[in-house]
Amino acid sequence: MNLGSLIVIINISWYLANKLREKSQLEYISPKNRAVLVTGCDSGFGHHVCYQLDSYGFYVFAGVLDTNSESAEKLRNKCSNRLRVIKLDVTQVEDIKSVVKEIEASGVELWAVLNNAGIAQYSLVEMGHEIDVFEKIFAVNVFGLVRVTKYCLPLLRKSGGRVVNMSSVAGRFTFWGITAYCMSKYAVRAFSDGLRKEIQSFGVKVVTIEPNMYRTEITNIDILTKSIDHIWQTTDPQICQDYGGQGFxxxxxxxxxxxxxxxxxxxxxxxxxxxxxxxxxxxxxxxQCAAITEKPCLWFLGLLPESVQDLLLTGKMWKFALDFYKCKQ
Incomplete structure (x- = not known):
């Protein structure tokens, strides 16, 4: 068989496989007697997806930091009695063990874990005290996600269910000022890829979602500004001065x-x-979640050499964008 014939066969096989996948994606599993655990339901994606999953008929275990909060009360009031608001700090192993026991006692199978909990911090590597920013972000975005998944895997192996992990476009490209966050999302991708290979024999699927920037609490300007104020104040004054002081x-x-x-x-x-x-x-x-116009740009960006990516994601292109933004004010 020559190379040309092999390429034709590969292309035809790929086309047929995609057609079969498209057909299978029109088929949905039954939510009857199936539970979904969602972390990070205090706000944002995690909070809103609970309404949708509940309306589909799933038993939803909505993990929040404070079960007495306003957002927790909204979930109770707007959803059916199948939804349970549970205390779940993904950095606390006792919280996770308690949730797993509650799911086991519910009498329904755990079909999916949606690892949605995540935090972000705008900070340069040299800013802040020691490596506090890195440790804080990894505690939630990486170690918390791994911990929740690990404790739920015995139940997921029984149900042949799935793990859905929230990564980010920032897990593909590293942006200026959010190195720790990008590192954590790269780690989520690596974890998803490794876990998928390890548990595929049990029929458990691992899915990774990569949103671009969306307007949730993680991009709340007031919260982010207060956070960057704190980081700046805890940075060595000499370092602040070296970078340009108040102007920087x-x-x-x-x-x-x-x-x-x-x-x-x-x-x-x-x-x-x-x-x-x-x-x-x-x-x-x-x-990948992004605007239709953004997706080809992200695809093209991924094809470019990293030196060109650096030019586009920092430096003159950023200055142009910021100057343009100022003109619009």
């Missing part, structure tokens, strides 16, 4: 405002993808 600090805040400004308000795109990952019979390994 204002530059950071301007970038922060720009990032929030361009974030998409259409969070339903991510929520619908989370639901799809949980409900279709044959989900994709990865889903």
């Amino acid at each position: 600090y204002e530059k950071i805040k301007n970038r922060l405002k720009y990032n929030v400004m361009i974030s998409r308000p259409q969070i339903h795109e991510v929520i619908d993808t989370q639901t799809k990952a949980i409900t279709v019979c044959e989900p994709n390994l990865y889903y």
